[in-house]
Amino acid sequence: MTLLDLRGPVRVTIGLHRRVLWAALALVLLAAIALPAGRWYVQSLAEDFAATGCKVENTVPGCGIRVRGFLSRSLYVNRMFHYIGLGMGVLPLVLGAFVAGPLVGRELESGTYRLQWTQSVSPARWLAARLAVPAAGALLVLPAFVLLAAWVRRESLDTWYPLQWNELPVYQLIGPVSVSYALLGIAVGAMAGLLIGRTVPAMAAAVTMVGIVTGALVLIRPRLWPALDGPSRGGDAGIFSGPVDLSAVLHHPESHFWPLQLVESAIVLALAATAIVAAFALLRRRHR
């Protein structure tokens, strides 16, 4: 099976789901515009605020309104970043549901897989094409988006509301784990769709499975790399700064960002690979 063999089935897959794909692309673009726009907005807010001569650290009478306005607007942008991060957290569930339901489960339920299989597309090529479309989307779009988000986060560090690397929504937006979880969603969705073969139950199963795996990994996340003794210097009680071990106070410095992200990505990718292998094995066992 080469990529060339997949051209036709992939084109058909895109044609069948072009509305969903356009909508997904539009959402990603919107978020990709919102992130730098928010960063520049905060920058211009700070410049305007500096021009007024007021200072947050020393709010003299007459500056109260301006300080409040500046702070609350800056906080909006900080919140927006968090919401986009939460969106990234939900993305694997959405991808899982999409693959399990419309992409695979519905075809098995309505019998249209037979149409594909008798239009010269072997079962394995059919599944590969169904997976290639969301996987290519995730691999092409998400890394760029993650780089953009990581840059916006770094730029936020000298603002009033710096985005900490260890906050849950931030952590999953600025590193490779986001791509890994997206691929996990696709893989688990494929397995659930093939296993159950009906649209709605398969979607529910995929969301449940991805949710359980994600939740479990978030819980053990601080243990994926040896933490350092003592409380964090910043005093910020993010998820990694709290006690990892109840008997001793431990923390992860920012230098642990990459090891933590890579270990978690490796685990998630291994799970995704297992799900893909299981899906293809299931397909081969049931159909020739």
Next chain:
Amino acid sequence: MTAAIEAHGLGRRFRRGGWALRDCSFRLPAGRICALIGPNGAGKSTLLALAAGVLKPTEGTLTTPPREAIAYVSQDKPLHPQLTVAETLRMGADLNPGRWDAAVAGKVVEGGGLDPARRVRALSGGQRSRLALALALGKRPTLLLLDEALSDVDPLARRELMGALLATATEDGTTVLMSSHILSELEDACDHLLLIDGGRVRLGGSVDDLLQAHTLVSGPISDLAPHTVVTARATGRRLTALIRPEGPVSTDGGGWQVEEPTLEELVLAHLGAPGVPALLTTAMEAAA
């Protein structure tokens, strides 16, 4: 003579136990047009789905041309409801690079006056059948499998579609296996017959050979040995029987009439006598 389909001990079990098809051995020579006849639940659809590569045999082997060379129209004619007629045909072109014949597919669709911009979900049952057949013929198969493909097409359109089908089959030397539980639908189009009942092959061969292998005799009640009696019915003192003559039938015993049965009589007699051994003429006998 090369075989388009060759089955050896082919069987397929239902998911909940019981056999849809069992111990099925036959060969269909290339270039023949074969009627697959049997009552409801005989295993016709299962056999066609196995030949189409949509189902996997539980046991036995089945040799067919590669997937690219097979076209299959199943009973429920699965099509993607969200595509238009034109998009469905484009899908056929995308999935069958190098094979697709847009002119053939277009002619079948135009024959029914189908609007290319119409969505599949808005088509009537007969129109969907026409589109499914256009997809099947458009890939110029060497083996065409039709499962009650024309059952919901009106009589006028059926004649036209049967004509288009036979024309394509003749031009390309396509092997056709088409099922129906109504023999008269297929009788004049087919040169071979495969009768299955209860998941087993009962009769198979060229129509001429099968008719020649059977004789309808009527005369005074007497022992019909050594001939194989398929059915015998006594009316008064006379006996009417369908037999497979083993050697010459002596007609000089007085008052014996011998005639060739019609295909319909042959089929009905075998369906009414499940205990009679199966008969495959040399043309359709699987090689040992």
